[in-house]
Amino acid sequence: MRLMINFATPLLFANVLQLMFTIADSAVVGRMLGVDAFASVGATASANWLALAAVIGLTQGFGTVFAQRFGAGDTDGLRKAFTAAVYLTAAFGVLLGIGGAFGAAPMLSLLGTPDQLMRGAVLYLSILLGGIVITFAYNMLGATLRALGDSVTPFKAMVIGMVLNIALSIALCIPFGIAGVAAATLLSQTAACAYCVFTLRKTGLMKGCDKNLDIPSARALLRLGLPLFFRNAVIEVGGLAVQWYVNRYGVEFVAGIAAAKRMYSLLLIIAGALETSVATFAAQNFGAENISRVKQGVVCGMRLMFGSSLVIMAITLIFGRFILGLLITGDPGRLNAVLDVGTQQLTVMALGLPILSLLFLYRSALQGIGNTVIPMLSGFLELVSRISSVIFITPLWGEWGVYLSDISGWTAAALLLTVSYYYFARQLSLKTPE
Numbered sequence: 001m002r003l004m005i006n007f008a009t010p011l012l013f014a015n016v017l018q019l020m021f022t023i024a025d026s027a028v029v030g031r032m033l034g035v036d037a038f039a040s041v042g043a044t045a046s047a048n049w050l051a052l053a054a055v056i057g058l059t060q061g062f063g064t065v066f067a068q069r070f071g072a073g074d075t076d077g078l079r080k081a082f083t084a085a086v087y088l089t090a091a092f093g094v095l096l097g098i099g100g101a102f103g104a105a106p107m108l109s110l111l112g113t114p115d116q117l118m119r120g121a122v123l124y125l126s127i128l129l130g131g132i133v134i135t136f137a138y139n140m141l142g143a144t145l146r147a148l149g150d151s152v153t154p155f156k157a158m159v160i161g162m163v164l165n166i167a168l169s170i171a172l173c174i175p176f177g178i179a180g181v182a183a184a185t186l187l188s189q190t191a192a193c194a195y196c197v198f199t200l201r202k203t204g205l206m207k208g209c210d211k212n213l214d215i216p217s218a219r220a221l222l223r224l225g226l227p228l229f230f231r232n233a234v235i236e237v238g239g240l241a242v243q244w245y246v247n248r249y250g251v252e253f254v255a256g257i258a259a260a261k262r263m264y265s266l267l268l269i270i271a272g273a274l275e276t277s278v279a280t281f282a283a284q285n286f287g288a289e290n291i292s293r294v295k296q297g298v299v300c301g302m303r304l305m306f307g308s309s310l311v312i313m314a315i316t317l318i319f320g321r322f323i324l325g326l327l328i329t330g331d332p333g334r335l336n337a338v339l340d341v342g343t344q345q346l347t348v349m350a351l352g353l354p355i356l357s358l359l360f361l362y363r364s365a366l367q368g369i370g371n372t373v374i375p376m377l378s379g380f381l382e383l384v385s386r387i388s389s390v391i392f393i394t395p396l397w398g399e400w401g402v403y404l405s406d407i408s409g410w411t412a413a414a415l416l417l418t419v420s421y422y423y424f425a426r427q428l429s430l431k432t433p434e
Helices: 002-032 035-042 045-071 075-110 115-130 132-147 152-176 178-203 215-247 251-262 269-287 291-325 332-351 353-368 373-397 405-431
Strands: none
Touching: 002 035, 002 152, 002 178, 002 269, 002 291, 035 115, 035 178, 035 251, 035 332, 045 075, 045 115, 045 132, 045 215, 045 251, 045 269, 045 353, 075 115, 075 132, 075 215, 115 132, 115 178, 115 251, 132 152, 132 178, 132 269, 152 178, 215 251, 215 373, 215 405, 251 332, 269 291, 269 353, 291 332, 291 353, 291 405, 332 353, 332 405, 353 373, 353 405, 373 405
16 A cells, blocks of 8 residues: 555646646636637547547556566566657657647538637647647656656656746737647657756666567557557547537537546546556566556555545545636626536546546556556447447536546446456456465
């Protein structure tokens, strides 16, 4: 328990900073450029997360390979895996960047983005996706450091990125508008990458790396990374479907849902840190063939996640509307309509936190023991549930089909992951007697 808390604590603070990063970024747009600009950025959320979540899934798989080889004491294999990850990061980053930059306008048009938001949304999304190789590199470097047991450096990198992002967003917002805010994000991530590279060089990992691509290591990375890549991509396809329904309810509804989604990080402050902690702990001990310790880590993670979810739920229910109000300014009538929508969405998501905790816990445990198929299937199940929510509930209860879409997906995925973890944990115990 103590090891997991110590590892998760810097990740917790990093998530807090990420929340501040998101709030500050949104507040700059909402308060300096107004509701329409805020809604334009918000209309890109699902499309942006589609690319970002895919990147995160792939680098999570990379991190699992790193942690397993580190736990097994395979230093040479770890270096080969890191080199292969650099090549894969560059390749996937460039391909996603080209596809995203040129595909931003068609994607947003397909989603039915309101005409008055289209120009700003396309500009913002094309810049972010065009530079996604930077985001990819940052996540890969962070995954490497965490696999080595270092969760402090990614936190420090987040501090550097947050401070720069706020300063640059304010400085670039007025002269360049939405484009300046998007550019500020990429520039701040570049600085965070540089700090991670500087720290990795001191570990000696990069010094002994061969510049040649090791094909078996690349295959190992893709074997664990691609299922998570597709899992996250599939989940966010569900987000795109929901966004299509969101856009049908008008600008104020779009802005309200966008504000709630921006606050999504608030719900994940602790659970996200513990998910990474459980995944790393499980992967290292799985690499060391210590299955009983893997199961101990999952039990500790469960206690921590459920306790923390109640605290976060209470904070969100009490202060949610106030925090949302910090993001946007404008006509009181429009502002109240936006906040009503945002508060309802945020309340539903907060009440689903215990279910989301189960999803995070067992998904990370399965990934740690090298099973990425079930987490990938959980993504498809989440997709079906979210789309079913908007298709079947919106005709009956209107916007409640949108409000309930996330929690319906979490419930279906959590059920599959929970059952699967205990099945595979039992199989591993039989193969490796305690």
